[in-house]
Amino acid sequence: MTAVKAPADDGDQPSRFLTELGVEPRDVTGRPPPPARRGRPHRRTARRHRRPGGDPRPARRRARRLARLAALADEDGQPLVPSAHPYRWWGLYDPTHSSIPLRDRDQPVALSGSALDQLANTCSLQWFLGREVKADAPATAAQGFGNVVHVLADEVASGRTPADLAVLMERLDSVWDSLAFDAPWKSQQEKEHARVALERFLQWHVMDRGGRTAVATEHDFDVTLEAGGEYEVRIRGSMDRVEADTEGRAYVVDFKTGKAAPTREEVAHHPQLAVYQLAVREGAVDDVFGGTRPEPGGAELVQLRQPAAKKDGGEALPRIQAQEPLAGEWVGDLLATAAGRVLDERFSPATGQHCTHCAFRAACSAQPEGRHIVE
Numbered sequence: 614m615t616a617v618k619a620p621a622d623d624g625d626q627p628s629r630f631l632t633e634l635g636v637e638p639r640d641v642t643g644r645p646p647p648p649a650r651r652g653r654p655h656r657r658t659a660r661r662h663r664r665p666g667g668d669p670r671p672a673r674r675r676a677r678r679l680a681r682l683a684a685l686a687d688e689d690g691q692p693l694v695p696s697a698h699p700y701r702w703w704g705l706y707d708p709t710h711s712s713i714p715l716r717d718r719d720q721p722v723a724l725s726g727s728a729l730d731q732l733a734n735t736c737s738l739q740w741f742l743g744r745e746v747k748a749d750a751p752a753t754a755a756q757g758f759g760n761v762v763h764v765l766a767d768e769v770a771s772g773r774t775p776a777d778l779a780v781l782m783e784r785l786d787s788v789w790d791s792l793a794f795d796a797p798w799k800s801q802q803e804k805e806h807a808r809v810a811l812e813r814f815l816q817w818h819v820m821d822r823g824g825r826t827a828v829a830t831e832h833d834f835d836v837t838l839e840a841g842g843e844y845e846v847r848i849r850g851s852m853d854r855v856e857a858d859t860e861g862r863a864y865v866v867d868f869k870t871g872k873a874a875p876t877r878e879e880v881a882h883h884p885q886l887a888v889y890q891l892a893v894r895e896g897a898v899d900d901v902f903g904g905t906r907p908e909p910g911g912a913e914l915v916q917l918r919q920p921a922a923k924k925d926g927g928e929a930l931p932r933i934q935a936q937e938p939l940a941g942e943w944v945g946d947l948l949a950t951a952a953g954r955v956l957d958e959r960f961s962p963a964t965g966q967h968c969t970h971c972a973f974r975a976a977c978s979a980q981p982e983g984r985h986i987v988e
Contacts, residue, residue: 658682658694715745715958721837721845722952726885729848732951733884735967741960742973750972757792758803759870761785762917763831763853766814766868770830770854776818781811810870810917813931817915820930824859834897841949844956848888855898862910862938863898865889869916874934886912886936887944894939912936 616627618640631638658678682697695701716722724732731740743749765781768774774784785807794800832852840846854866867886875883890909892898899906916932925933954960962979977983 714956716955718956721847722955723847723849724951724955725850726848726888729888729947729951730884732954733947735965736963736971737954738960738962738977739967739971739973742976748973754792754794754799754803758807761788761792762807762810762814762870763868765811766818766853767830769815769818770827776815778808778812778815781815782808785811806918810931813917813920813929814868814915816926816929817931817933822856825856825864827854828857828863829855829898829901832898832901834892836892836895836897838891838895838948839945840952841945844949844952846948846952848892850888850892852889852892852898855901857902857907858910860910861902861907863893863902863907864910865893865912867912867914869914870918871916872918874914874916874919874932877934880914880934880936882943883914883936884944884947886914887939887947890936890939891944909938911938 614631614634616631616638617625618627619625627638679697682694683692685693687693692698699705728740728744731737731744765774765784768784769776769781774780785804789800789804789807792800792803794803830853832855833850834852835847835849837845837847852865853868856864856866858864865886867889880886889897889912893907893909896906913933913935916934919932920928921930921932962977964979968974968977968980971977973983974980975982
């Protein structure tokens with residue numbers, strides 16, 4: 614432990630808590646050598662000797678040299694190459710198992726619609742580290758962008774704010790500076806994208822959507838679903854918008870502000886939309902339909918950042934990706950797969966496009982930077 618002491622009495626001085634360590638601090642004139650540099654050549658040697666196939670010498674000779682490296686110490690008795698000692702070799706440890714299960718098998722498995730997609734289709738390890746361990750990175754400016762647009766869309770649909778772009782931009786201005794962007798030009802660029810997204814939302818909001826009318830916005834729900842006859846899954850979430858169609862069915866709308874969109878085939882089996890429809894079937898929107906149980910009439914993604922095709926209105930309107938009313942048992946199978954992985958604690962990495970922006974590459978055995986040194 615080191616501390617800087619300036620020559621002048623009113624300059625930087627070591628913390629008074631240093632005296633509580635039980636060792637009298639020792640004055641050293643000059644700059645101490647950086648800890649990262651001391652023993653650096655020896656650490657490279659240790660890594661080469663530990664790696665199977667990294668050194669052609671016989672194992673006994675490598676072991677003896679590692680032992681000599683582990684015994685090296687500086688003038689204070691601190692090891693110069695701690696990584697040479699086997700007690701620092703994580704790859705030699707047996708996997709540990711918690712005595713406390715992650716989830717109680719006697720209770721429904723609590724999940725969200727987006728978590729279902731991550732668990733079943735993307736990467737269960739990413740789900741575990743991000744949502745269960747909560748080791749994910751802090752919210753980004755892009756997420757803040759989406760939150761602001763969702764709030765304004767809710768205010769318009771609920772009647773608290775008029776459907777006027779100038780009013781919405783004024784509301785946007787009042788909170789925009791609280792979003793942390795990397796540079797002023799990026800903030801200006803994203804603000805323009807937000808203006809376009811809100812303009813598309815307003816056009817969509819006032820257009821005829823096949824006779825559908827809004828009955829609820831930001832509608833919270835909490836339902837328990839049967840999954841494959843073996844599991845129960847508790848789904849909690851919020852529906853951006855619930856509408857009633859001309860046949861009295863419930864139609865769920867989910868606004869998206871991301872730059873990417875699923876394919877047509879992926880939308881047909883989109884887990885989040887499917888869960889919304891299952892929730893409708895289990896009574897999630899009964900209270901906004903006068904206490905009656907409506908049939909699910911489908912669901913859709915409204916991509917506010919992306920323009921519609923020319924035949925569907927072009928730049929002025931958002932891209933709409935609709936999912937038909939559910940058919941078949943594929944959603945139940947998806948729920949069962951997700952619940953089984955959580956209860957059995959099977960969080961294996963699965964590679965794909967999602968790896969590009971994953972925050973856990975250094976902890977993932979499927980990535981070069983996350984592999985064990987003994988592999």
